[in-house]
Amino acid sequence: MIVEHLNLVDFRNYATADLALLPGPNVLVGRNGQGKTNLAEAIVFLATLGSHRVSSDAPMVRDGHEYAVIRARLSVGNRRVLVEVQINRQGSNKARINGSPSKTNELPRYAHVVLFAPEDLQIVRGDPSSRRRFADQLLIQRAPRMAGVLADYDRVLKQRTALLKSARARGIRGDALTTLEVWDDKLIALGSEIIDARLRLASDLQQPLAAAYTAIAGADHSPELEWALSVSGADPEEGEGGSFNLTDRSLSLSKGAEMFRAALLAKRQQELDRGLTLVGPHRDDLLMRVRDLPVKGYASHGESWSVALSLRLASAELLRAESPAGDPVLILDDVFAELDADRRQRLASLTAGYEQVIVTAAVEADIPEPLHRHVVRIDAGTISDDRVTDADEGDAP
Known part of the structure; x- marks a missing residue:
């Protein structure tokens, strides 16, 4: 499975957000508190119907709003699927799959994600x-x-x-x-x-x-x-x-x-x-x-x-072996800063072969070379893609 595009509305610190992702490694870089982990959390929610950071849904809704929306275009096998969930501050959440109303517990049928995070030590x-x-x-x-x-x-x-x-x-x-x-x-x-x-x-x-x-x-x-x-x-x-x-x-x-x-x-x-x-x-x-x-x-x-x-x-290997949709998406959320050099290299080598890997880091140099590919920069909720900058510079006269 591959997440091709993620769209957020009133989720955490984002009024709106759009993130394009590629197959293979993707690196989200930004100082702490800028919103990198919020992007990871949104993708994980589609797969697990929960957060790795909080036990209830309300904290994921932006202050002053009654609901948040997570919308993602997924490549699942040979087809594309648009999944969407509305997270309500009060009451039951709502979901849509390819534009049609659905039960929220149908979302994990399409979204397979394994998250590595500092909270895993707990x-x-x-x-x-x-x-x-x-x-x-x-x-x-x-x-x-x-x-x-x-x-x-x-x-x-x-x-x-x-x-x-x-x-x-x-x-x-x-x-x-x-x-x-x-x-x-x-x-x-x-x-x-x-x-x-x-x-x-x-x-x-x-x-x-x-x-x-x-x-x-x-x-x-x-x-x-x-x-x-x-x-x-x-x-x-x-x-x-x-x-x-x-x-x-x-x-x-x-x-x-x-x-x-x-x-x-x-x-x-x-x-x-x-x-x-x-x-x-x-x-x-x-x-x-x-x-x-x-x-x-x-x-x-x-x-x-x-x-x-x-x-x-x-967990990733178990899902990989059982899912007809391919590999789960691996998300490595600020985990390299917690590891010594040897474990960094070992983890990078073991995960680099998955269909899609999303890495977040405050310090770009913490990312081992096997995972250092497509770079997206996050600053105070603003998302900038290095690919766009490179393309613009290449087109300049």
Whole structure:
């Protein structure tokens, strides 16, 4: 897939913006705070229906306006597709594909993007929500229908939790709260599907992760992924241990649903006492290990960066292998400034062969030669393309 043209209206610091991109490497250069990352964020939103910087949509709408528009012309295989999303400060977003109204969760069917950013270090070192967000955004790209499943789960979770809080306030206990069973059924059905998809994702990422880590770090430290599941007794949000061993593939969707129901029953009194839903994929964590030690708390800064980069490379390779539309677009957003010289060169060499790469940098000299091609300069929201300048100079008398 290739992004040929990006148009923004009232998105972040841009009243309007137009950006033309080429196949191969594209470099967006500008001082910090000029709007480079905003362009990257807009492209990522089309693929994941979310931001890598904020958890809600409202901050992406320019101050004083009610909605923003992202519009992109994509080259997908042998055809061109015009995709558009209106991000509303309040209410549901709206989408159009080739001019016709569409569901927003259809957008990831056309837009495949993998982003590398400084925030990726939080996937490794941050709280469990960072790792859940990483996994779920990749799930949506693998199977766009999961956007609806995840949204429905969040809705049911909020309604069930509101019921628990209401019961707590009214002093209702145990079997007296019969309506909770209805929400249990919905939570289990949706949550079991999410857990199953996450487990399969972690398993499928294992081999490309190991290969990417060796290529990035220059060493084989046996990186591993494993989900700590609240349905099997773990509670990462409370700092409690427990996990599901990925080498045991016996956890079918039906067995997962049984475990989910049993865990809810076991936690029922605690949930009523606290007014919280304590079991489900919203409480799970993706555990990462190198050298048979947890990355969080044990890995060095360099190892942590290698794991973060390897997760993104493994994601790109997985999408590349599964998508009939070709390579995902790779976006390297201010990531080279965070890396030492050796990791810069390794990352550049590993990504340069993708159909399209978009690199942002505050310092042009930070960009390794394999990626230093088409240069676009960003200054206070103004976009200037070196190709246009060169063409103008060549036409001058």
